[in-house]
Amino acid sequence: xxxxxxxxxxxxxxxxxxxxxxxxxxxxxxxxxxxxxxxxxxxxxxxxxxxxxxxxxxxxxxxxxxxxxxxxxxxxxxxxxxxxxxxxxxxxxxxxxxxxxxxxxxxxxxxxxxxxxxxxxxxxxxxxxxxxxxxxxxxxxxxxxxxxxxxxxxxxxxxxxxxxxxxxxxxxxxxxxxxxxxxxxxxxxxxxxxxxxxxxxxxxxxxxxxxxxxxxxxxxxxxxxxxxxxxxxxxxxxxxxxxxxxxxxxxxxxxxxxxxxxxxxxxxxxxxxxxxxxxxxxxxxxxxxxxxxxxxxxxxxxxxxxxxxxxxxxxxxxxxxxxxxxxxxxxxxxxxxxxxxxxxxxxxxxxxxxxxxxxxxxxxxxxxx
Numbered sequence: 001x002x003x004x005x006x007x008x009x010x011x012x013x014x015x016x017x018x019x020x021x022x023x024x025x026x027x028x029x030x031x032x033x034x035x036x037x038x039x040x041x042x043x044x045x046x047x048x049x050x051x052x053x054x055x056x057x058x059x060x061x062x063x064x065x066x067x068x069x070x071x072x073x074x075x076x077x078x079x080x081x082x083x084x085x086x087x088x089x090x091x092x093x094x095x096x097x098x099x100x101x102x103x104x105x106x107x108x109x110x111x112x113x114x115x116x117x118x119x120x121x122x123x124x125x126x127x128x129x130x131x132x133x134x135x136x137x138x139x140x141x142x143x144x145x146x147x148x149x150x151x152x153x154x155x156x157x158x159x160x161x162x163x164x165x166x167x168x169x170x171x172x173x174x175x176x177x178x179x180x181x182x183x184x185x186x187x188x189x190x191x192x193x194x195x196x197x198x199x200x201x202x203x204x205x206x207x208x209x210x211x212x213x214x215x216x217x218x219x220x221x222x223x224x225x226x227x228x229x230x231x232x233x234x235x236x237x238x239x240x241x242x243x244x245x246x247x248x249x250x251x252x253x254x255x256x257x258x259x260x261x262x263x264x265x266x267x268x269x270x271x272x273x274x275x276x277x278x279x280x281x282x283x284x285x286x287x288x289x290x291x292x293x294x295x296x297x298x299x300x301x302x303x304x305x306x307x308x309x310x311x312x313x314x315x316x317x318x319x320x321x322x323x324x325x326x327x328x329x330x331x332x333x334x335x336x337x338x339x340x341x342x343x344x345x346x347x348x349x350x351x352x353x354x355x356x357x358x359x360x361x362x363x364x365x366x367x368x369x
Contacts, residue, residue, distance in 0.1 A: 001039050002218065003029070008040060012126065042359040046366065048100075055099060059092050068361050072114055082131055085110055089129055115194035118150055134197025142169040151191065156183075171195070206309055210241050210248070213303030217356035226255055226299035227289060228352035233304045234285040235347060238278045239337050241306055242330060247276035249308040253288050256301040266293055276312055277326040278333055282347065 003026040010019045010028075017032035029035055049068045056062060060073035075085050089108045096106055105127040109120025112134045120130040123140060132141060146152050146160060146168060163182055165171050171179075172195060179188035190200035212233040220229055230253060241248060254267040268288050275281065285304065336345045346354065 001037065005215065040360070042361050045361060046359075049366070052096075052100070055095060056092065059095065060088060065366075068366060070118075072117060082110070086129075086131065093127075093129070112197035113194045113199045115150065115191075116197070119144075119148075122148070134195075137172065142167070142172070144168045146171065206246070206311065207244075209305045209307045209309065210237055210244065210246065211252075211303060211305035212237050212240075213254075213301060214357070215301045216299060217358075220353060220356050221258075221299055223292075223296045223299065225352060225356075226296065226302050228350050229357065230255075230285065230289070230302050230304060231282070231347065232350035232353040232357050233302065234282055235278065235350060236342060237304050237306050238276070238281045238330075239333065239342060241281075241309075242276050242278075242312075242334055245312050246309045247274045247312050248281075248306040249274040249310070250306070251281070251284050251288065252303075252305040252307060253285060254303045255292070255296065255299050256303075258298040258300045264293070266296065268292075271308070274308070274310055276330070277323070278330045279326055281306070282349075286349075 003024070005025050007014075007019060007023045007025065007028050008021060010021065010023070014028070014032055014035065017035075019028045019032050019035070023031070025037065045068055053062065053065060053071065056071065056073075061075065062071055063074045065071045075088075078084060079088070089110060092108065093106065096104065107121045107125045107128040107130075109117040109123070109128075109130050109132065111117040111120050111132040116132045116134060116137075119141070120132040121128070123130050123144070130140075132138075146157055146166070147154075149168065149171075152160070159182055160166070160171065163178070165174060165182070174182075174192070176189045176192040179192045180186065182188050183191065190202065193200040214229055214233060216225060216229060220226065234251075250269060250271045252267065252269045254265070256265045268291050270284055270288055272280075272284055333345065343354065343357075
C-alpha cells in the first residue's frame, strides 16, 4: 500500500476519472480525489475463483480456465444451437445471482469460436449477454474499434492501417490471403478463421521461458532483502518448471534499483547443463549472486527467468548422469508443494522474504495459494 505501486483493478466509478489497470497510485489519487484504495487479497480472490469455477462446471462443459475471472466452454450437437445455449447462459446468470449476489456480475459471449465469444463478452460489460453470428455479426460488432479486438495491439493496428484496413468491417471483409500478408505468416490466416467462425488449429508451442518477478516490499529494499526474495523466486520458478514438465539450461537474474539509480540496475545470466532439479538451480543462482556489484544499494524489484527450455520427456543423453539424490529431493518438494502449497517447505536462505512474499494474480496464470 504505497504510492509507488499501481492499480490492478478499478471500479466503474474510478474509471470515469481515467483510472484503469496499470495507473500509478499517485496518479490515481490526483485524478480521483477521495479515491478509496483496497489492498489486493489473492487468497480471497482465489477462494471465490474456485467456487465460481465449481458452480460453472455444474452448468457448462468448461474447456479451459483462462484466468482468475475468465473461462470458456465448448458446446456440441443440439446444445450448440442458439436457443439452447442462450437458455443455459441465462441459467448461469440466475445461479450466479442466487449463490453470490451483491455487486458481482458476469458478461457472457456466445459464438462459434473462442475469439468471437470473448469479443461478444466484452461488448456489453458489466452484465451483458451477446450472441455473435459469424456469418452476420451485425452493426454492433462492426461499430467496434480495431483495438477492441483481442490480438490487435498498437503495432498491428498500424500495420492494418498502412494496408488500408481501418475498421472492423474492413477487417471482416478482407481475404485470408490479405490478412496473411498483414500478419506476415500463418497467424493472419488463423485470425481470419477465428473471425469467420472456424476454430483455428494451433500447434503446441514450447514456452521460451519460465520466470517470476517481484517489486520488493519497502521492508526488503536492501541487499539482504533482495537476496532472500530472489532465493524464494528461483525456488518457485524451479517448482513451476517441474510442474509444467520442462528443464532449462539458462538462468537470468535481474535487480532494478530505485528510479534515480536506473542506470545502475544489474542483470546477469549463466548457461549450464540442462536440468529441472531444484537444488542445482539454486546453486546456479547463488553463484550468480556473487557477481553482484557491492554494495548493491537501493534495490526496488527483482526477477528470475529460466530459459532454453526443453520438454523433460525428450530423449537425450546427458554428459553427466543425473544425481539420484537431487532427483529424490526435487520429487519430495513437488509432493509437499502439491499437497500443502509452495510455502509449506522452503530453503532457509529465503526465510527473510517469506512474510513479504504476498501472492499476486497474473493475467494468464493463477497463484498457488
